[in-house]
Amino acid sequence: MTSILTVKHMSGGYTRQHPVLHDLSFELNAGELVGLVGLNGAGKSTTIKHILGLLDPFDGEVRIGGKTIREDKLGYRRQLAYVPEIPELYEQLTLEEHLRLTAMAYQLDEKTFEERSARLLQLFRLEKRLHWFPTHFSKGMRQKVMILCAFLAHPDLYIVDEPFVGLDPIGIQSLLDLMVEMKGEGAGILMSTHILSTAEQYCDRFIILHEGIIAAQGTLDQIRKKFGDARASLQEIYLAVARGETEWIS
Numbered sequence: 673m674t675s676i677l678t679v680k681h682m683s684g685g686y687t688r689q690h691p692v693l694h695d696l697s698f699e700l701n702a703g704e705l706v707g708l709v710g711l712n713g714a715g716k717s718t719t720i721k722h723i724l725g726l727l728d729p730f731d732g733e734v735r736i737g738g739k740t741i742r743e744d745k746l747g748y749r750r751q752l753a754y755v756p757e758i759p760e761l762y763e764q765l766t767l768e769e770h771l772r773l774t775a776m777a778y779q780l781d782e783k784t785f786e787e788r789s790a791r792l793l794q795l796f797r798l799e800k801r802l803h804w805f806p807t808h809f810s811k812g813m814r815q816k817v818m819i820l821c822a823f824l825a826h827p828d829l830y831i832v833d834e835p836f837v838g839l840d841p842i843g844i845q846s847l848l849d850l851m852v853e854m855k856g857e858g859a860g861i862l863m864s865t866h867i868l869s870t871a872e873q874y875c876d877r878f879i880i881l882h883e884g885i886i887a888a889q890g891t892l893d894q895i896r897k898k899f900g901d902a903r904a905s906l907q908e909i910y911l912a913v914a915r916g917e918t919e920w921i922s
């Protein structure tokens with residue numbers, strides 16, 4: 673298996689005096705969708721900020737495609753696309769301009785841009801909104817623009833932060849289908865979510881974060897084994913961890 677993302681003994685957060693993440697180690701391989709789950713404040717977004725290179729680890733390291741961000745900043749960033757929980761759009765750019773800006777950043781040629789953007793626009797029902805500015809977009813539409821930009825790039829690694837809240841059912845299904853497709857093409861996807869039933873259905877593996885520590889990680893079957901109940905749902909296991917009913921540290 674080819675490892676796309678490697679997080680090794682990473683401790684981090686916002687101040688060295690009060691680290692939020694403690695000694696996290698996990699990998700993400702090509703063709704895998706991994707669910708990052710945990711209660712509010714568990715450290716999911718902080719983990720994502722470290723992977724994106726917005727925060728520096730206090731200890732340990734993050735590698736994408738074998739490289740740290742210090743070794744090759746531009747190369748590191750080009751390997752990944754990020755769908756944030758809260759859409760970040762340029763208010764002065766139209767939807768089309770957002771797409772073109774992304775295509776430039778990822779150095780897509782015109783033909784690839786045209787093909788991919790036409791398909792994505794159709795999938796998310798935004799074909800008629802190309803010349804609109806974000807002020808006229810609903811919350812879900814703003815979210816879809818971020819999804820379009822990420823999936824336009826076809827990077828090796830997708831970081832998707834809580835994508836389902838705010839999307840309509842067709843949008844959710846389109847996103848899930850796209851993630852399955854990109855996985856099939858060899859991309860790795862790390863998805864943070866509270867929607868455990870969907871995560872259980874679509875993710876190949878899970879990382880359960882609890883108070884900045886990985887409480888458990890693995891396939892659902894591996895986690896069930898550890899939990900001691902071969903039929904427990906992800907939700908049941910997660911609630912037991914969150915309520916302190918288990919003594920796990922992976």
Ligand SMILES: Nc1ncnc2c1ncn2[C@@H]1O[C@H](COP(=O)(O)OP(=O)(O)OP(=O)(O)O)[C@@H](O)[C@H]1O
Pocket residue numbers: 686692710711712713714715716717718719
């Ligand atoms: N900008 C910041 N400065 C200082 N501390 C922060 C900052 N952002 C988050 N934290 C703290 O880091 C810890 C982890 O927060 P984080 O946002 O990573 O959790 P999360 O798992 O993403 O939660 P949620 O499910 O609510 O999004 C919390 O204790 C939070 O208060």
